[in-house]
Amino acid sequence: MAKVSELRIAGMTLGEITKIYVSSTLGKVSIALFVILIGASIYAAVTLPPNFGSLWNNPLYWQIYPKDAPPAWVNYLSGNGYAPQVMFGREVSTQGSTVRFSFRVDNEYSVPWRDLYIVIKPMSGSSTFTAYLSIRRPDGYVITIGPLLISSMYTEVGTTQQVESQVIQFYLAKYGYMLTVPQGLSAVPYIFSTVSSGSLKPLKGIYVINLTLIANNPSKGIGNRLISLVLEGNVYGLMGTDAVGHDLWLGLLAGFPLSLEVGVVYALISTAIAIAVGLAAGFMGGVVDEVLTRLTDFVILIPAFVILVVLSVLLRLNIWQAMLYLAILSWGGAARIIRSITMQIRTAAYIELAKVGGASNLWILRNHALPQILPYALYLIVVGVPGAILTLAGLNFLNLAGANYPTWGNILYYAEQYGALESGMWWWVVPPGLLIVLVAVTFIVTALAIEPIVNPRLRR
Incomplete structure (x- = not known):
């Protein structure tokens, strides 16, 4: 049995992978951005009450807060x-x-x-x-x-x-x-x-x-x-208030842990499905490959966002249910690529030698296929998070999937409903939009930083 220290992924040890990631400028930037996101998420989890969602939707709770007030720092x-x-x-x-x-x-x-x-x-x-x-x-x-x-x-x-x-x-x-x-x-x-x-x-x-x-x-x-x-007052807090009197700083803060949790869980589920289907189709071949390939093609052709909108309307999905349906509808493209990688691995000479030596298919998958697929799987997780966050923010902007909680998309929905931008209430529109972009940029930069790990041609 190989020791943990000898584990190699894409021909590299974990230490070598870490060194490549940390030594790059993009890697350092992504780490700094992650520190901000994780720090804000922890702060939100510690400071906001567990029933903050119900408080957010209770107009009486916000009655004494000023309405449509810009942030207090505009005085400066x-x-x-x-x-x-x-x-x-x-x-x-x-x-x-x-x-x-x-x-x-x-x-x-x-x-x-x-x-x-x-x-x-x-x-x-x-x-x-x-x-x-x-x-x-x-x-x-x-x-x-x-x-x-x-x-x-x-x-x-x-x-x-x-x-x-x-x-x-x-x-x-x-x-x-x-x-x-x-x-x-x-x-x-x-x-x-x-x-x-x-x-x-x-x-x-x-x-x-x-x-x-x-x-x-x-x-x-x-x-x-x-x-x-x-x-x-006529001004309030760090981020002002909306037409109901909601403290937008608290609403924006609440969106950090929720956005990260939803995005990461989606990426893990969709990537796991893609790996399972891709490995099974590419390694087993035959009827299994044919059935799974046709299923993959069908999933790729499904308009996921449209289906998600319809399901949200019919089933009144919350944000976690919407995330689960999105993951089920979004693994097709990744599974096809993993199938191709697995088929290349299956025809390699060292696989034939392993079979002659008595190695089982499960042992070959665990020791030869998975270590080569894991870098790409990590890449899928990283690029999948911003896609999920943007998709679910789009649903929230339509007042679907999680409208009872202050997500960034939900805040933008009400800003549009009340004509915030036309009324000059920029503090209601710009911050949630920038935070959505910040999360997306964080994972995009991370994806660029791990490209040399996934693609050996980019290593120096």
């Missing part, structure tokens, strides 16, 4: 000073019926916050509260808002008719200015504005927000709760 490029998302929170544990909080926020932005939310967790259906807000502005004026009925976990303050009326009355009393709040929009931005020369301008400086919360059922009191004030 544009100089427009968009207000970012701000959250203040306090945990309380009291049997009393009243709590008071005071928060300070520095408004140094040209475009103020969009809205204000009061968040109370946990919130049962039988609990209701009354809230009062007192906001002291940098100019010394105070805007009083309330009473507000709090009956749900998230309460949007600025869009209620009561708050709009109170803000309008403030402007009328302090400035003699008749404020008009556009229909459907929040009155909160005007809390952070002032009147100068007859027009509205941002009022920068320190704001003190006082919140008074009263339990409407004094016998129950406030209890153990987390009470938060959220100022909805």
Whole structure:
């Protein structure tokens, strides 16, 4: 029995193969790209909750996130000073019926916050509260808002008719200015504005927000709760948000492990099928070869993507089922090449000598055929991954196969549905597209790096 250290593939030891791969520039680049992909996948697996798919599809979870907000770092490029998302929170544990909080926020932005939310967790259906807000502005004026009925976990303050009326009355009393709040929009931005020369301008400086919360059922009191004030920003996070408020950074992050897992598993399955069919057809010959060759020709002629679309519509496939069907429909071309390689090996003189020496067909396949086919099999796996990722991203872009999870293709589908590119929301379109390209380029570069291993003519 040969030792592991003496194992040779395509005439080379594993050490020689590694040396050829690592010594090339393309090999080094592919390793660096793999480090990025694997590192991002591990980070996503550690940081994202196991039920992230269900959270992604729960609009209530994203209610307090800004909608259609660009990344926070655009402030450094544009100089427009968009207000970012701000959250203040306090945990309380009291049997009393009243709590008071005071928060300070520095408004140094040209475009103020969009809205204000009061968040109370946990919130049962039988609990209701009354809230009062007192906001002291940098100019010394105070805007009083309330009473507000709090009956749900998230309460949007600025869009209620009561708050709009109170803000309008403030402007009328302090400035003699008749404020008009556009229909459907929040009155909160005007809390952070002032009147100068007859027009509205941002009022920068320190704001003190006082919140008074009263339990409407004094016998129950406030209890153990987390009470938060959220100022909805105009920019958010590393990658911004979409029309629902999804944090696109989290969505893009979730796509790393899923894309790699789906692509690699597809490539392993399709390559395994191709090796099994190619070896059996090329080595056994006769009726077996004829049947498997005709089956291979049939698989090659099948329009895999079209069939996959039809199956996804009829069977409502998830992304893993779609990957499995894609693997079953995509092994034909590789199997034909492996058959040709196997037929060349079968007619070699050393194979005849092995048979004369009493070697079984299984021993010959394991010790002579497989070591020569493995480099090509590795090449098939590497080039198969980006093809699978692009195909499944295309399905997701059609809102098929895995539409319930934030894949990169799924993010692009909703970007197209909401007209993100036409509306100038580039952060919703460009990053997922670039990540799909990044994964494809990583495996293409890897395929180029292992070509000297597969093809001896390219070795120096």
